[in-house]
Amino acid sequence: MELWFTEEHTKDVRFTIRVDEQIESVQSDFQKIDVFQTPEFGKVLVIDGYIMLTEKDEFVYHEMITHVPMSVNPNIKKILVIGAGDGGTVRELTRYNTVERIDMVEIDKMVVDVCVDHIPQTACKLSHEKVNLYFEDGLKFVKTKENEYDLIIVDSTDPVGPGMELFTVDFYENCFKALKEDGILVNQHESPYYAREAAAMQRAHEKIKKVFPVAKVYQAHIPTYGSGHWLFGFASKKYDPINHMDEEAWNKLLIKTKYYNSALHKGAFALPNYVLEMLEQNI
Amino acid sequence: MELWFTEEHTKDVRFTIRVDEQIESVQSDFQKIDVFQTPEFGKVLVIDGYIMLTEKDEFVYHEMITHVPMSVNPNIKKILVIGAGDGGTVRELTRYNTVERIDMVEIDKMVVDVCVDHIPQTACKLSHEKVNLYFEDGLKFVKTKENEYDLIIVDSTDPVGPGMELFTVDFYENCFKALKEDGILVNQHESPYYAREAAAMQRAHEKIKKVFPVAKVYQAHIPTYGSGHWLFGFASKKYDPINHMDEEAWNKLLIKTKYYNSALHKGAFALPNYVLEMLEQNI
Incomplete structure (x- = not known):
């Protein structure tokens, strides 16, 4: 068969x-x-x-969405993760002893249940003592928070269905408010290659840069996502993702990674011209 | 239908x-x-x-296989291109007024004929006055040359069929001999993701580093090649692809590119850990 x-x-x-x-x-x-x-x-x-x-390439996505912000501010203690029901993002974050609390808000409990049952490779740390799971609407959850998190990671599906509201100005403004004065927002930022994802990428960047003084985009090779050319957004109230990266502190942590390293961190922010042009366009 | x-x-x-x-x-x-x-x-x-x-993404491959070496040595005048029957590599090289002569050796004249007939986007400069076409075996051609080229570009198919001999130590040694004392060899270097291409990548790197004192690998996003994660080899007798890159000289040329830029040039050499480990393995 x-x-x-x-x-x-x-x-x-x-x-x-x-x-x-x-x-x-x-x-x-x-x-x-x-x-x-x-x-x-x-x-x-x-x-x-x-x-x-x-299972073959989730490490690329999960390492790049976590270790980039964690190496920019080694004092991150309190983190909000939105979406991420598979647990891979939380798994990477629990590798930092310095992290004190991870609030994870996933609208669909069934995603978590399925991954706990079938994909322990990513779901293995969802019951970690530092992790608090909330099965709620991410936008509503973040609205209730102010000056609370060092880092917010938006590990969402595409901007259709339940992921849609995580790509709105309203949502990004509430993230800004929920972050501390040196807070960082990282989000999955779609792809520049096929038209639908490229439009989503442009819209997301246009909104984020209206809200955050620092708004950069970085890339990774994720072969099982359409085109394999995937982007992440790094937005913050004050940190630049390269100038403020604390390479020495991060390397002292001895976190073994399969994709991420400090040279690649810097290289990932060097985007092709056609992507830079799309990000600069007002659409 | x-x-x-x-x-x-x-x-x-x-x-x-x-x-x-x-x-x-x-x-x-x-x-x-x-x-x-x-x-x-x-x-x-x-x-x-x-x-x-x-036609949608050939610019990535052709810009990355040409502008990386051309920006490391702005005095490149005489170039040997092996394979490259579609003409895209030659098209990019003819944009440099400083280049005096391009010898292109393609074993299969029919590839050139088909591309001239149907794909002018890449074949448009194959009749340029600086270009000399040879429809011969690349390995045999390069064997007859000594201390002649500033740059050799191996724009081959995979190491099966006619592309196979372009992945041998014998071939790389003959390239070394055909290059001037500051010569550069760039080759398409397969991909790290699927097993077959990853093995070809490892074998090629192992051989090239036996022959050339400098042997580095760089990456690009090419969505229509398997996995989208594609590699190039940069080998040379003395130039380091980053330390010797002449960013200022290259930018003065005002060559408009869709993928390549100087920041991305440096970033492309920052490889993921799993790729670095594969390249270091002796197989």
Whole structure:
């Protein structure tokens, strides 16, 4: 028997992977959640038809969304994570002894349940003593907070369905308010290559730079996301992601990584001209 | 009617693109050559079932294989290009007034003929006055040369079929001999993500570093190559690709690029840990 899962990158481009077994398939109040066992990528989490993570390359995404801000401010103690139901972001953050508290707000408890059941590679630290899980709307949660967090990580799905409101000016303004005076906001920032994600990237950057005095974008190679060229946003009230990065302090922590390193941290902010031009455009 | 072209990235992973029309399909003495018109990528050149270029993203590959060495030594005058039948590499090199002569050695004349007929976007400068085309075996051609070139660019297919001999120690040694005392060798260096290309990458690097005192690897985002994470090799007799880069001289040339810029040049050499580890392994 042959079983194949196909993701449409655009209506004219398809990425198809061989599946050994469909391990899970549930419909939550918010979205369709599937887990596949595959020969090339190990377990694959799919939400509403889009690959959210694979065991083979989730380390790229999770290292880049966490270690970049953590190495800019080694005094980060209190963190808010929005989305991130698979647990990979929290897993990386719990590697820092200096972190005191991680509040994680995921709107869809079923994503967490599925990952705890089937993908311990990412979900392994969700019950860590420093982690507080809230199954709530991220926008509403952040609205109630003021001057509270050193770092907010927005580890969201695309700006459709439940992820949509995490790409609004209202949301970014509430993040600004919820952050301390030296706070940092990092978000998954879509991709510059295919038209739909490129438009989302431009809209997100336009909004974030209206709210935060520092608003930069950095890139990584994530082969199982459409085009493999994925971006993250680094916004902050005062820190520059390169000038303020404390390379020496970070390297002293001896955190072993598979993708991230200090040279790559700096290199990741060097974007291609066509991406820079898209980010500068007013749309 | 629906027409789709599928490339197998591995036996378990497929990349499929919608095709408006198969413009060309010929079998040369060496390989099968196809050109498709597609809605997402414009024209696509396929050799033996693998995408060689698309009009949408060929600029990434061709800018990165040329402008990186050209900005390290602004005095490059005589260049040997091996492979590169589509003409994109030559197109970028003819933008330098300082370049005096480009010898291009492509084993398969039919690739050039097909691209001249159908893909002027890359083939447009193949009849430039500085360009000399040789339809010969690249390894044999380079064997006859000594102390002649400032730069050799190996723009080859994968190490199967006619591209195979361009990944041997014998070939790299002959390139070393054909280069002047400050010569640079740049080659397409496969990809670290899927097993087959990763093994080719490791083997190529192991061989090149035996022959050249400087042997570095740099990366780019090329969405239509398997995994989108593609590498290039920079080897030289004396120049370091970052310490010797002449950013000011290059920027004075006012060459407009869509991907390459001086910050990205430096950033591209900052590789992920897992790639660094693979390159250091003796296989």
